[in-house]
Amino acid sequence: MTDLNLMGQRASEARYQLQRARTYDKNRVLIRAAELLRERRETLLLANAEDIAAGEAGGMHSGLLDRLRLTDARIEAMAEGLLQIAELPDCIGEVLERFDRPNGLHIEKRRVPLGVIGIIYESRPNVTADAFGLCFKTGNAVILKGGSDAIHSNVAITGILREALRQSGITEDAVQLIEDTDRSVTAELMKLNRYVDVLIPRGGAGLIRSVVENSTIPVIETGIGNCHVYVDKAADLEMAAEIIINAKTQRIGVCNSCESLVVHRDVKDEFLPVLARSLRENHVEMRGDEEACKLIQDCVPASEEDYGREYLDYIISIRTVDSLEAAIAHINQYGTKHSECIVTGDEEAAARFLNEIDAACVYVNASTRFTDGFEFGFGAEIGISTQKLHARGPMGLKELTSYKYTVVGSGQVRP
Amino acid sequence: MTDLNLMGQRASEARYQLQRARTYDKNRVLIRAAELLRERRETLLLANAEDIAAGEAGGMHSGLLDRLRLTDARIEAMAEGLLQIAELPDCIGEVLERFDRPNGLHIEKRRVPLGVIGIIYESRPNVTADAFGLCFKTGNAVILKGGSDAIHSNVAITGILREALRQSGITEDAVQLIEDTDRSVTAELMKLNRYVDVLIPRGGAGLIRSVVENSTIPVIETGIGNCHVYVDKAADLEMAAEIIINAKTQRIGVCNSCESLVVHRDVKDEFLPVLARSLRENHVEMRGDEEACKLIQDCVPASEEDYGREYLDYIISIRTVDSLEAAIAHINQYGTKHSECIVTGDEEAAARFLNEIDAACVYVNASTRFTDGFEFGFGAEIGISTQKLHARGPMGLKELTSYKYTVVGSGQVRP
Numbered sequence: 133m134t135d136l137n138l139m140g141q142r143a144s145e146a147r148y149q150l151q152r153a154r155t156y157d158k159n160r161v162l163i164r165a166a167e168l169l170r171e172r173r174e175t176l177l178l179a180n181a182e183d184i185a186a187g188e189a190g191g192m193h194s195g196l197l198d199r200l201r202l203t204d205a206r207i208e209a210m211a212e213g214l215l216q217i218a219e220l221p222d223c224i225g226e227v228l229e230r231f232d233r234p235n236g237l238h239i240e241k242r243r244v245p246l247g248v249i250g251i252i253y254e255s256r257p258n259v260t261a262d263a264f265g266l267c268f269k270t271g272n273a274v275i276l277k278g279g280s281d282a283i284h285s286n287v288a289i290t291g292i293l294r295e296a297l298r299q300s301g302i303t304e305d306a307v308q309l310i311e312d313t314d315r316s317v318t319a320e321l322m323k324l325n326r327y328v329d330v331l332i333p334r335g336g337a338g339l340i341r342s343v344v345e346n347s348t349i350p351v352i353e354t355g356i357g358n359c360h361v362y363v364d365k366a367a368d369l370e371m372a373a374e375i376i377i378n379a380k381t382q383r384i385g386v387c388n389s390c391e392s393l394v395v396h397r398d399v400k401d402e403f404l405p406v407l408a409r410s411l412r413e414n415h416v417e418m419r420g421d422e423e424a425c426k427l428i429q430d431c432v433p434a435s436e437e438d439y440g441r442e443y444l445d446y447i448i449s450i451r452t453v454d455s456l457e458a459a460i461a462h463i464n465q466y467g468t469k470h471s472e473c474i475v476t477g478d479e480e481a482a483a484r485f486l487n488e489i490d491a492a493c494v495y496v497n498a499s500t501r502f503t504d505g506f507e508f509g510f511g512a513e514i515g516i517s518t519q520k521l522h523a524r525g526p527m528g529l530k531e532l533t534s535y536k537y538t539v540v541g542s543g544q545v546r547p
Numbered sequence: 548m549t550d551l552n553l554m555g556q557r558a559s560e561a562r563y564q565l566q567r568a569r570t571y572d573k574n575r576v577l578i579r580a581a582e583l584l585r586e587r588r589e590t591l592l593l594a595n596a597e598d599i600a601a602g603e604a605g606g607m608h609s610g611l612l613d614r615l616r617l618t619d620a621r622i623e624a625m626a627e628g629l630l631q632i633a634e635l636p637d638c639i640g641e642v643l644e645r646f647d648r649p650n651g652l653h654i655e656k657r658r659v660p661l662g663v664i665g666i667i668y669e670s671r672p673n674v675t676a677d678a679f680g681l682c683f684k685t686g687n688a689v690i691l692k693g694g695s696d697a698i699h700s701n702v703a704i705t706g707i708l709r710e711a712l713r714q715s716g717i718t719e720d721a722v723q724l725i726e727d728t729d730r731s732v733t734a735e736l737m738k739l740n741r742y743v744d745v746l747i748p749r750g751g752a753g754l755i756r757s758v759v760e761n762s763t764i765p766v767i768e769t770g771i772g773n774c775h776v777y778v779d780k781a782a783d784l785e786m787a788a789e790i791i792i793n794a795k796t797q798r799i800g801v802c803n804s805c806e807s808l809v810v811h812r813d814v815k816d817e818f819l820p821v822l823a824r825s826l827r828e829n830h831v832e833m834r835g836d837e838e839a840c841k842l843i844q845d846c847v848p849a850s851e852e853d854y855g856r857e858y859l860d861y862i863i864s865i866r867t868v869d870s871l872e873a874a875i876a877h878i879n880q881y882g883t884k885h886s887e888c889i890v891t892g893d894e895e896a897a898a899r900f901l902n903e904i905d906a907a908c909v910y911v912n913a914s915t916r917f918t919d920g921f922e923f924g925f926g927a928e929i930g931i932s933t934q935k936l937h938a939r940g941p942m943g944l945k946e947l948t949s950y951k952y953t954v955v956g957s958g959q960v961r962p
Contacts, residue, residue: 147905148879148903148905151902151903152902152903231924233922233923233924237913237917239923244905246935246936247905247935325759329934329935329936330935330936344740344763345763348759348760350765350766350768350934350935350936351765352936353765368958371958374958374960375958375960378960378961379960382960382961464563482955486953486955487566487567488563488566488567490562490563490659490662490951491951492951492952493951493952493953493954494951494952494953494954495953495954495955495956496953496954496955496956497955497956497957497958497959498652498954498955498956498957498958498959498960499959499960499961501960501961502652502954502959502961503952507648507961508648508654508952509646509648519744519765520661520662520744520745520765520949521661521744521745521765521767521936521937521949522936522937524949524950524951524952525951525952534935534936534939535939536905536906536907536908536909536939536940537907537908537909537918537923537939537940538901538908538909538910538911539908539909539910539911539913539917540897540901540910540911540912540913541910541911541912541913542912542913543783543786543789543790543912543913544912544913544914544917545789545790545792545793545794545797545913545914545916546793546797546914546916546917546922
């Protein structure tokens with residue numbers, strides 16, 4: 133039986149040590165953890181082999197098995213990730229604002245850790261090291277609940293992270309893994325308000341929905357992307373085709389890939405047949421409205437539901453519109469507030485699109501695939517927020533922090 | 548039957564108009580609403596009289612009746628509040644960051660409205676105008692669910708606000724009041740994720756707990772304060788007494804008042820008997836640990852539960868501690884992360900307290916009663932957040948906003 137209250141208490145105590153930890157000491161832990169991941173490569177591969185064997189025996193399909201699998205390269209990438217986090221500046225303690233009140237109170241707004249972060253994730257074991265690295269660098273204690281598929285790998289990785297902490301004289305409870313794979317434990321974690329400040333789910337739509345619906349702890353919703361590319365009447369059509377092919381096919385199965393195409397009717401006759409050839413060459417199935425189906429022979433009629441879907445697959449929906457306004461309305465209706473793009477040479481149309489589209493990242497003439505912490509230059513990423521509270525879009529280290537006001541007086545009382 | 552989906556849809560449409568609204572037009576609505584509140588004073592008083600009569604008939608106790616009552620002065624204060632909001636700068640559209648990536652992408656982080664805000668509140672009808680003013684100035688559409696006690700007053704006030712919108716050519720759906728007083732409607736509102744971006748409960752602990760536990764929409768938790776004053780061994784004891792009396796008694800029943808006193812043992816003998824006299828004069832009941840009871844004749848033994856309570860009454864709990872560390876541990880254990888104060892002349896102790904206490908506002912030598920949007924100079928306040936996500940402490944206009952990234956390229960695709 134997992135005693136979540138005990139884990140919560142430990143995390144809560146750890147956080148006080150972490151919020152005082154010096155940057156130097158935090159970086160030492162990250163570097164030591166990277167070394168240990170490399171040194172213990174064999175152990176990690178063995179643990180992972182158990183998960184893979186269980187997955188194969190259970191009939192797990194190849195895509196999931198691939199996510200689950202650790203390789204030398206992936207272990208090296210985990211180690212490298214921790215070293216990169218060590219290189220990033222420590223934002224904790226930063227004074228964000230400073231002001232004096234007429235009554236002499238001196239107020240500062242200082243950046244502080246969130247406290248205790250709960251991360252609920254699915255099969256990829258590298259999340260264990262990544263999430264720890266980001267939370268730890270920002271002075272947060274973390275409680276991890278990984279997928280049951282990856283339990284052996286996650287136990288092995290967490291063991292190494294805790295060893296690095298121990299060797300550096302910092303509390304091991306900076307990271308704790310819930311080893312119990314029972315789903316009821318996840319349900320219990322989602323109600324651990326007393327100890328956990330924030331929950332971040334990382335995984336598919338089902339996981340995220342479940343956390344949003346059941347958590348009483350504040351949640352940062354991440355990662356569902358029904359991203360659109362809108363080809364305006366003033367678009368450079370060659371550029372539009374390149375952006376669409378890139379956004380759709382450069383990597384399938386990621387939240388910032390394009391799932392839906394919106395085309396202005398003035399350019400549809402010229403554009404759609406040409407684009408269709410490229411999509412076909414890239415094995416992309418097309419599902420469109422009547423106009424699209426007229427122009428593209430092998431286009432399947434799209435159902436209403438298609439426009440709202442995140443396919444994560446070689447499928448794209450196509451909608452033709454009569455105006456920029458109609459394109460904006462369509463995207464705001466069906467989008468998931470993730471990443472949306474307009475291709476246009478018309479500055480006014482671009483400005484309207486940027487203003488009126490309600491999404492974390494709005495693009496003019498660039499692929500939606502750039503919505504990513506590394507591509508934005510944050511040096512790290514814990515996920516992409518699709519909610520509007522706290523953080524929006526790619527979340528790096530700063531998005532794992534809060535602030536407090538410190539108020540220094542000389543005996544002031546309120547009249 | 549209230550059709551919440553329809554209200555959500557209307558709010559959602561209104562928000563697109565609001566996010567484009569010019570500052571001038573928003574201010575015009577606020578000024579017109581203030582004028583109308585003044586002009587319709589009689590109508591408002593009549594509507595309020597119905598609520599008061601129903602309250603009296605239902606045996607509502609005098610404190611609640613007082614909160615519910617509108618007077619000329621309170622109507623004037625509502626109007627004045629809207630005019631003040633009109634005077635405040637409009638932060639929407641502000642560019643918070645601006646950076647170029649090596650691939651030529653130009654990224655801006657721009658301040659935008661949250662979108663649709665739901666506010667669930669209790670008996671004070673002035674919240675109707677205040678909440679509208681703050682949400683509207685920041686370009687948000689708002690759906691209000693007030694207490695059933697205040698329904699006639701809220702309907703009258705909302706009618707005036709909508710009239711001001713209509714007269715100014717802006718969609719009335721910028722503010723909608725749920726008139727159905729059935730509790731099931733509140734439950735439904737808390738699940739209206741499709742249309743509502745954020746829920747803010749304003750009221751007592753019961754209301755806030757219910758929203759936190761039942762909402763699937765992101766919530767900003769506000770207002771529960773079990774605030775402590777810690778009297779360090781290096782405290783100026785006269786200053787300490789003044790701060791405690793002010794924080795405890797200047798206004799009872801508010802979240803930033805002091806509920807609990809922590810005293811270092813080195814000063815307890817000298818301090819507690821003197822302080823007790825002042826507390827007694829102010830009719831404050833004392834509940835303390837063994838040491839406190841030894842020194843204060845009429846001090847009642849405190850139960851474990853007392854240390855965690857937000858009395859909102861003429862009661863204070865008293866705990867003696869052996870060290871600064873013990874004081875910090877006690878406060879972090881029992882506090883509600885609202886406002887905590889140390890009284891000390893020792894800079895090192897002050898610095899440790901500021902760093903290690905986990906609360907929205909941490910004070911040195913000043914009353915906790917200053918945790919307030921106006922006292923902080925924000926010019927307005929929607930509430931005091933006690934969570935760490937998004938906003939912490941007093942929330943003014945900026946805390947009702949989010950941001951989006953706009954990314955402008957020239958055909959960039961991801962390699």
